[in-house]
Amino acid sequence: MPSLKDLRNRISSVQATRKITKAMQMVAAAKLRRAQEAAEAARPYAERMEAVLANLSAGMTGQDEAPKLMVGTGKDDVHLLVVATADRGLCGAFNTAIVKLAREHARRLTGEGKTVKILCVGKKGADQLKRLFPQSMVGTIDMSGTKKIGFNNANEIAERVLEMFDAGEFDVATLFYSEFGSVISQVPTAQQLIPAHVPEAGEAEEVDAGAGAYEYEPEESEILATLLPRNISVQIFKGLLENAASEQGARMTAMDNATRNAGDMIDKLTLQYNRSRQAQITKELIEIISGAEAL
Amino acid sequence: MAEKLKFDLVSPERLLMTAEVDQVTVPGAEGVFGVGPGHVPVMSTLRPGVLDVVENGTEKRFFVRGGFAEVNADGLTILAEQALDLGAVDAADLDQEIKNAEEDAADAKTDAAREEAAERLAKLKEVRAAV
Numbered sequence: 001m002p003s004l005k006d007l008r009n010r011i012s013s014v015q016a017t018r019k020i021t022k023a024m025q026m027v028a029a030a031k032l033r034r035a036q037e038a039a040e041a042a043r044p045y046a047e048r049m050e051a052v053l054a055n056l057s058a059g060m061t062g063q064d065e066a067p068k069l070m071v072g073t074g075k076d077d078v079h080l081l082v083v084a085t086a087d088r089g090l091c092g093a094f095n096t097a098i099v100k101l102a103r104e105h106a107r108r109l110t111g112e113g114k115t116v117k118i119l120c121v122g123k124k125g126a127d128q129l130k131r132l133f134p135q136s137m138v139g140t141i142d143m144s145g146t147k148k149i150g151f152n153n154a155n156e157i158a159e160r161v162l163e164m165f166d167a168g169e170f171d172v173a174t175l176f177y178s179e180f181g182s183v184i185s186q187v188p189t190a191q192q193l194i195p196a197h198v199p200e201a202g203e204a205e206e207v208d209a210g211a212g213a214y215e216y217e218p219e220e221s222e223i224l225a226t227l228l229p230r231n232i233s234v235q236i237f238k239g240l241l242e243n244a245a246s247e248q249g250a251r252m253t254a255m256d257n258a259t260r261n262a263g264d265m266i267d268k269l270t271l272q273y274n275r276s277r278q279a280q281i282t283k284e285l286i287e288i289i290s291g292a293e294a295l
Numbered sequence: 296m297a298e299k300l301k302f303d304l305v306s307p308e309r310l311l312m313t314a315e316v317d318q319v320t321v322p323g324a325e326g327v328f329g330v331g332p333g334h335v336p337v338m339s340t341l342r343p344g345v346l347d348v349v350e351n352g353t354e355k356r357f358f359v360r361g362g363f364a365e366v367n368a369d370g371l372t373i374l375a376e377q378a379l380d381l382g383a384v385d386a387a388d389l390d391q392e393i394k395n396a397e398e399d400a401a402d403a404k405t406d407a408a409r410e411e412a413a414e415r416l417a418k419l420k421e422v423r424a425a426v
Contacts, residue, residue, distance in 0.1 A: 041308060041309035041310065042307060042308065042309070044303075044309075044310040045305040045306065045307050045308075045310070045374065048303065048305055049374060051372075052338075052372065055365070055367065056338065151308065151376070214337065214338050215335055215336065216337075217323055217325050217338070217339040217340070218324060220338075222340075223338055223339075223363070226340060226363075227363060230376075237307055
């Protein structure tokens with residue numbers, strides 16, 4: 001049975017924790033709104049980009065000189081997993097969910113006898129994956145210094161990926177991030193970056209529309225050569241923004257739960273505190289009365 | 296002109312404009328070209344310059360840097376790496392910013408900071424030339 005003083009200490013400690021989680025929830029809510037706006041604002045660009053790419057590739061398929069970024073290296077041996085997570089914890093299962101998806105993916109690939117390389121964006125995922133696949137890690141990109149994700153950040157990551165691709169270090173690249181559904185639903189997603197993922201259904205439609213008859217300025221291959229790397233930057237940018245929104249959403253939910261749990265705990269502890277206080281008073285009274293009776 | 300051209304201007308950060316317009320002048324990498332309704336499908340890269348949009352007789356100007364223009368049967372889509380509404384900036388502000396950037400470049404202590412300031416200055420001057 002804890003003493004009254006112990007109980008008082010625990011109550012005040014839980015109260016302090018509740019204040020912190022409540023504050024974190026508020027901060028996450030404010031940041032979420034901004035992150036969500038940014039993610040939604042970036043969607044049209046990524047969508048248009050995909051449409052343009054689908055149009056272009058429709059005219060290019062079947063040609064020999066189609067760039068490697070689009071059709072791949074023809075092999076499927078070395079896979080690069082770009083795993084984007086948060087730099088900070090205390091956001092529920094957000095980081096774990098992304099890492100879990102990447103882990104399953106990596107296990108499956110190694111099971112098939114393929115080589116897996118992992119490039120981490122964000123500290124939390126790197127910490128977990130380093131333990132699981134120490135020999136597969138090829139690098140970590142730390143984003144903790146960036147307050148607001150700009151297109152430049154995505155560009156840097158894309159450049160690094162492209163450098164590795166040009167050096168022939170991998171055949172297929174996949175990006176792992178969490179798609180923002182709502183505050184309570186963040187879906188870990190795997191998206192293939194290289195070779196470029198082209199929506200099949202869209203492709204068929206565009207061909208019907210007679211999109212093959214483009215005039216190109218400059219040459220078609222030159223445009224593709226600039227468009228494809230750009231597309232990778234855009235996809236990464238979109239992934240990072242979705243991730244940022246998801247992170248804040250997950251943190252908000254996690255902190256909301258924590259605040260509620262702390263409240264429940266305070267209620268329970270207060271009840272226990274009052275009970276033992278009353279028990280002690282009763283005990284003292286009994287002692288005084290029986291002492292007086294004994295005289 | 297009864298027919299309209301569907302026009303979208305998007306940058307990675309946001310959608311700047313989407314409207315039915317009369318005509319758009321695009322700074323293509325191999326020369327400026329105008330796009331009206333029913334233009335032949337064209338795909339072009341952009342060079343830094345001014346995008347002129349004519350909508351119901353009024354003209355809107357945007358500064359764009361890098362990116363692509365795509366014209367197809369549905370309309371014109373500009374995917375700009377950077378886009379700036381020139382209606383929202385004025386020359387005096389820009390001059391002030393250029394002065395600041397010049398000072399930054401002069402004050403820069405490290406090479407990296409100097410390069411960054413120089414880059415910013417070059418970009419600002421491009422915009423200034425366009426206004």
